Amino acid sequence: MYRYNEFDKAFVASRAAQFRDQIERWQQGSLSEDAFRPLRLQNGWYVQRHAPMLRVAVPYGELSSAQLRVLARVAREYDEPEAEVYRSALDAQRKLGTRRLPTHHAHFTTRTNVQFNWIPLSKAADVMDLLATVDMHGIQTSGNCIRNISCDERAGVAPDEIADPRPFAEIMRQWTTLHPEFAFLPRKFKIAITGATEDRAATGWHDVGLRLVRDEQGELGFRVTVGGGMGRTPMIGTLMREFLPWRHIMNYIEAVVRVYNQYGRRDNKYKARIKILVKAEGQRFVDEVEEEFRQIVDIDGGPHTIEQAEFERVRRCFIEPPKLDTARVVDTHAPAMLEAAATSTPQLQRWL
Known part of the structure; x- marks a missing residue:
């Protein structure tokens, strides 16, 4: 996967700090709703009927274990609406015959993003700071701009x-x-x-x-x-x-x-x-x-x-995966490649 250098890390952290400032000014009323909307969108924050939705970029579909653990922490600790919003949303769900809300969940998308549907905007800045600690962000995952490639x-x-x-x-x-x-x-x-x-x-x-x-x-x-x-x-x-x-x-x-x-x-x-x-x-x-x-x-x-x-310069920032022993691979079909690799890798065998 792509290894962020010090510039990349500083950029993501500064973007998170900038977003915190924008949220605070919006909450104080010094930043209008119309002015704030494109700013939150280009940081990955939608406002839907009952709660905001956050879209986090996963460039090229590659995640480290540290990043996956932080995404799990976001789901566990932040993906739950405030009480009044929760009651309103739950009432709407009950009318549709559903008894609970799918909170504390994350969704992987077809364009290699991760989405959370119940994080309150009051916690948005904390979430972005947390994501930045593992080089993750929502920059240009939304809005009228060039999105996550x-x-x-x-x-x-x-x-x-x-x-x-x-x-x-x-x-x-x-x-x-x-x-x-x-x-x-x-x-x-x-x-x-x-x-x-x-x-x-x-x-x-x-x-x-x-x-x-x-x-x-x-x-x-x-x-x-x-x-x-x-x-x-x-x-x-x-x-x-x-x-x-x-x-x-x-x-x-x-x-x-x-x-x-x-x-x-x-x-x-x-x-x-x-x-x-x-x-x-x-x-x-x-x-x-x-x-x-x-x-x-x-x-x-x-x-x-x-x-x-x-x-x-950019190519060298990608960590090369270990090469398979192609002599042991029966064909190039993905399951066969995995089975061949697993013969010498107990962890992969358990996963399969």
Whole structure:
């Protein structure tokens, strides 16, 4: 998994402290509800009918045991509404035939997040401080911004992997975090990356879907789709590029987001997603993105081109998993790989 360095740790801690200050000013009345809403959303806090919901990022689906224990502690100690809210919610549940509330629970989501549904906002700052102690946060897991970037759940160990997508996802995460141009988009914006031949990351269902591929010369790049989505208007993303050199992926995403920022609708949240814009504009959208990309690269000099040294810096932050003895593996199917590994690992055998 990705190892946070001292800068990463300090950044997460300072973001938690900033959120505590925002909550206190909101509680005191010096920060209005309208001003506070986007701030809490971009820290992962929704306000639902009976209680807030917290969404915590789990980048690339990887958790350490220390992080999992803290998530369990959050569920055990904080995931319970205040008494008056609890009674109101319980009355509503009883009308539906349910006798209890699913408190002290966490939910793992399809986009590698963890959600808690009953934490009072009065305890939100304490929860964020606790999460920060194990390098966890809710930064940009919600709000009209570029959300937590997700990968294939087997990223880094998949037998059918062309290249590990996690370093690219991490570079983009660092780039998009608190980026002012991406902070107030017309609507939420989700990116998924896979490096495997099988699209387990469901890239076609994302605002931007990226699949690592190789061209005829063996060079690594991305197949890029834009405008996918589920929800009330499900769509498969439109193919933008069959092959984009990997070094230019951030320049290209910047072009996509700039066009979306300029032409995306802000008058109707049900028509504000980029998938609606792509469907409405068709080839014109593709042309606008390509022209914006040309200007970024040719005129601005491609300021977000990924240098090899930067890629290596981030790649080294990922802890490599132990390699399996492939001679003992009957085939590449995951159960067989696990059984082979378990023959020499009693703890894994017990888990299986």
